Amino acid sequence: EAAARKARLAGHMAVALRRAAATRLVLHRPSSGASPAVWNFSAVRNFSAKTSTSRLETMRQRLAAEDAASIASMVASTNASTSKSTSKSTGKSKALKKTREPKPKWLKAQIPQGESYVKLKETVRRLKLATVCEEAHCPNIGECWGGAEGTATATIMIMGDTCTRGCSFCAVKTSRAPPALDADEPEHVAEAVTEWGLDYVVLTSVDRDDIADQGASHFAATVRGLKSRNPKMLVECLTPDFRGELDLVTQIATAGLDVYAHNIETVERLQRRVRDHRAGYHQSLAVLEHAKAVAPHLLTKTSLMLGVGEHHEDVVATLEDLRKIDVDVVTFGQYLRPSRRHMPVKSFVTPEAFGEWQRVAEGMGFKYVASGPLVRSSYKAGEFYLKALVENKRGANAGGSVSLSEERGISVHHVRA
Numbered sequence: 001e002a003a004a005r006k007a008r009l010a011g012h013m014a015v016a017l018r019r020a021a022a023t024r025l026v027l028h029r030p031s032s033g034a035s036p037a038v039w040n041f042s043a044v045r046n047f048s049a050k051t052s053t054s055r056l057e058t059m060r061q062r063l064a065a066e067d068a069a070s071i072a073s074m075v076a077s078t079n080a081s082t083s084k085s086t087s088k089s090t091g092k093s094k095a096l097k098k099t100r101e102p103k104p105k106w107l108k109a110q111i112p113q114g115e116s117y118v119k120l121k122e123t124v125r126r127l128k129l130a131t132v133c134e135e136a137h138c139p140n141i142g143e144c145w146g147g148a149e150g151t152a153t154a155t156i157m158i159m160g161d162t163c164t165r166g167c168s169f170c171a172v173k174t175s176r177a178p179p180a181l182d183a184d185e186p187e188h189v190a191e192a193v194t195e196w197g198l199d200y201v202v203l204t205s206v207d208r209d210d211i212a213d214q215g216a217s218h219f220a221a222t223v224r225g226l227k228s229r230n231p232k233m234l235v236e237c238l239t240p241d242f243r244g245e246l247d248l249v250t251q252i253a254t255a256g257l258d259v260y261a262h263n264i265e266t267v268e269r270l271q272r273r274v275r276d277h278r279a280g281y282h283q284s285l286a287v288l289e290h291a292k293a294v295a296p297h298l299l300t301k302t303s304l305m306l307g308v309g310e311h312h313e314d315v316v317a318t319l320e321d322l323r324k325i326d327v328d329v330v331t332f333g334q335y336l337r338p339s340r341r342h343m344p345v346k347s348f349v350t351p352e353a354f355g356e357w358q359r360v361a362e363g364m365g366f367k368y369v370a371s372g373p374l375v376r377s378s379y380k381a382g383e384f385y386l387k388a389l390v391e392n393k394r395g396a397n398a399g400g401s402v403s404l405s406e407e408r409g410i411s412v413h414h415v416r417a
Contacts, residue, residue: 104348107334107373155202155238156189158222159215163206165276169265169305171338177210181218186225194229200387201226204238209278214240216248220255227256234258234390236301244283246290253291253298258390259329260291261301264322267314274308274343289325299367299390301329303376306354308335309346315357319364329368329386332357333375349373 162178163170182188193201203222208215219239226235236259242248253260266274268281288300302322304315322330332354337345351373358371368389 103336104350107336107348155204156192157204157206158185158189159205159208159218161206164209165207165278167265167274167276167279168343169274169308169335169338171342172206178206178208181208181211181215185218186222189222190225190229193226193233199230199232200234200236202236202238205240207240207276207278209243213248213251214242214245216242216251220251223252223255223257234387236261236386238263238301239287241279241283241287243278244280244286246286249287249290250294253295257298259299259301259386260288260295261303261329262287262291263303264288264318265303266305266308267310267318268321269311269314270309274305285321285325288322288327292326297393299328299386299393300326301331301368302327303331303333305335306332306349306357307345307347308343316360319361319366323364323366328366330361330366331369331375332361332371334373 159181160178162173162175164174164176164178166174189203203219203226205215205219219237223235223237226233235257237252237257238261239249239252241262262284264281264284265271265279271279271281284302288302291298292300304318306315319330334349334354335345337343354371354373354375358369361369361371368386
């Protein structure tokens with residue numbers, strides 16, 4: 001037992017010695033007569049006072065020399081430092097730009113400005129309305145809102161600014177429980193449109209899966225309110241899919257509108273990647289088909305985003321499916337990523353490729369086609385032509401004349417009904 005105890009003490013002693021060396025401590029054996037289990041530690045310098053003073057003086061001299069050199073350098077480079085700072089700032093800016101997706105030169109939008117833009121914005125704020133132009137970060141807001149001589153256009157988004165769905169391409173806010181509908185909204189919309197002096201208006205909405213009828217009656221009431229103020233006004237409605245409940249589609253299609261729009265967004269193969277899981281390719285086709293069935297006078301319209309990974313044959317197949325259900329109008333536009341939380345752009349489609357899709361769609365018999373990088377489903381360039389198309393259909397004018405216009409690289413095809 002005594003031997004084991006000595007072995008343990010020897011082990012502890014070895015550990016203590018190693019630790020003392022590592023911490024510049026000297027271990028002192030107790031005086032004779034003291035218990036061998038008691039040890040005293042004291043911190044001592046492992047170098048002489050002379051050596052310490054010498055090293056301290058050397059350090060002071062070195063620091064003084066470094067300070068003098070630093071001050072001289074700072075004074076000599078005062079002007080240069082400003083230039084260097086600017087250069088660094090530019091470098092940081094370039095570094096930030098590198099983290100963003102580079103966009104081709106043809107994707108340039110007009111800066112929002114002008115009297116019409118200010119007027120539209122003021123009215124929207126005062127009446128507490130939402131517009132898809134703002135909520136979806138539309139690149140054409142400067143052109144549409146800033147239009148001159150009565151051409152200004154805004155697509156009004158009703159039923160709030162918060163959607164119950166979460167499509168991977170869309171910048172609109174999402175929530176499972178958005179605020180309640182504003183019962184005064186139909187009247188506010190009619191008031192705004194009257195102030196703007198529009199004779200062609202586009203209404204759209206968020207999805208409201210949280211409401212029993214998903215907002216269909218509210219949508220229809222807004223259309224009726226506009227028509228009651230101005231029966232000649234042309235109304236286009238860009239609607240949700242109402243989860244495929246066609247009786248809700250009927251409520252809107254028979255409310256007095258002129259153009260029923262519902263966006264299929266992308267080709268069948270990419271639906272689950274691009275859209276919310278509650279949406280669907282065939283569900284959207286059913287909505288468009290049913291709208292035309294219950295209101296044959298309507299023009300039906302849809303839109304496709306390009307640059308999300310679609311193949312040529314995918315787009316052709318989609319156009320063929322749309323023609324089978326007699327969709328009248330189709331638009332093509334470039335998908336632009338709203339933020340890094342959204343799906344990335346797979347490719348930037350050239351204006352020439354958009355022109356080719358315009359020709360393909362024309363050849364399939366669509367009555368109206370708008371195709372271009374910045375085209376959106378309710379882009380204002382189309383409304384001039386679409387307005388004429390609706391009026392011609394109202395008057396039942398027969399004919400086959402075709403007019404083709406190009407504006408800002410956007411191809412527009414119009415065939416009189």
